[in-house]
Amino acid sequence: MHLTKHMTTLLAGMAALFCAASGPAMAAGPQIVSGPSADPTCFKPWTDKTKFFKWAKKPGPYRIALANGFIGNTWRIQMIKTAKAYAEQPDVKANIKEFKVISTGEDLAAQIAAVDNFIASGYDAIIINALSPTAFNAAVKRANAAGVVLVSFDNTLDTEDAVAVNVDQLGMGKKWGEWLVKNIPSHSGMLLEVRGVAGNSVDRDRHEGVHQATDAPGLKFQTVEVVGKWDDGTAQKAVADAIAIHKHFDGITVQGGSTGTVQAMIDARHPFVPVGGETENGFRKLCAAHSQEGLKCASAGTGPAQVAVAMKTAITALKGEIIPQSVALPLAYVEDPNFKADQDYFPNQADNFFVGNSFPTCGINFTAQEIMGQSQANQ
DSSP: OOOOHHHHHHHHHHHHHHHHHHGGGSOOOOEEEOOOOSSTTTSOBSSTTOOEEEOOOOOSSEEEEEEEOOOOSHHHHHHHHHHHHHHHSHHHHTTEEEEEEEEOTTOHHHHHHHHHHHHHTTOSEEEEEOSOSSTTHHHHHHHHHTTOEEEEESSOOSOSSSEEEEOOHHHHHHHHHHHHHHHOTTSEEEEEEEEOOTTOHHHHHHHHHHHHHHTSTTOEEEEEEEEOTTOHHHHHHHHHHHHHHHOOOSEEEESSOHHHHHHHHHHTTOOOOOEEEOOBHHHHHHHHHTGGGTOOEEEEEOOTTHHHHHHHHHHHHHTTOOEESEEEOOOEEEETTOOOBTTTBOTTSOTTOBOOOEEGGGTEEOOHHHHHTSOOSOO
8 A cells, every 4th residue: 555645744643642642651762871882893983972872771582673765776675685684694583573674765754654653563673774864853752762772874864862874975975086086187077976866865975075075176077967866777877868968078976876877888888987886796897897998996885784784783772782873884995906806796696786795893794695585575
């Protein structure tokens, strides 16, 4: 059944009223305590000023929900499958009574309603990849009032009242931009920026980072922006249209849909130029295959397995152990000419498989078979 925006807004309001009415009987949110975290090698604080949280210990096993929004690209599909694969690992499964997954698409009201419904239904923790960094402040307060551990990841929330797990998205965009500047000797020309899904914090932060580098004093770049939605097919069409209109670009940054972006260049017979892109296996394959023909690439990102770090963080918090309010993840990065087969890309894996799916410091390592054997469907 598809809910209308009116209905989802109404559901959110009903859930809010339920939480408000029953709030006094519920547990309190986290205490701010001194660090370090329970596992400093895994739960690395974002800065030396990051707060540390401690929830009251709850007996397990736990009911955990994943509230995803956008589902229309391979990264999100792989993320859902990775979450399910992580929940099935024996040591993790022992801590989980129920694992619920829902994707609401680009309907913000529906995602807020889903979070509120999970709070009202008594889930112990909610993991969220948010459609908006600012729209969930009230839901965060309701979660804390109910003693629910809410962890945002990837597209995180602009609040210090909930836990965030993320890579430095602004820093990633800046790294792409600085690499382009370095690899375009004239420090001038036309750049193509392939953006993600509008309204998300990742799109905002990566965009800002790129422009911090390419708009620096002394540089003379002009930028054309198109929307690729972090999706190969969408990005490929958007780039093909941009090439048809503008004829030539001197460099490209692409937040996602990197394989489609390069394929559009090839199909249009556009000369190879420097491309800063994500960590899609197909993109890295193309970068390695065409390096000698002039395709110079920088590939940066963090794989969909960051959802597993978010789940591990939530379980740790539910056990009453100390965690940082903001957890910093390492960036997977490689640039031309250092693309190595079976290390940085995998010739025998699908193009749409994202690499960088291990976080050894957190004990998280997945094979492609573990991930791709799962379903992307709601459960």
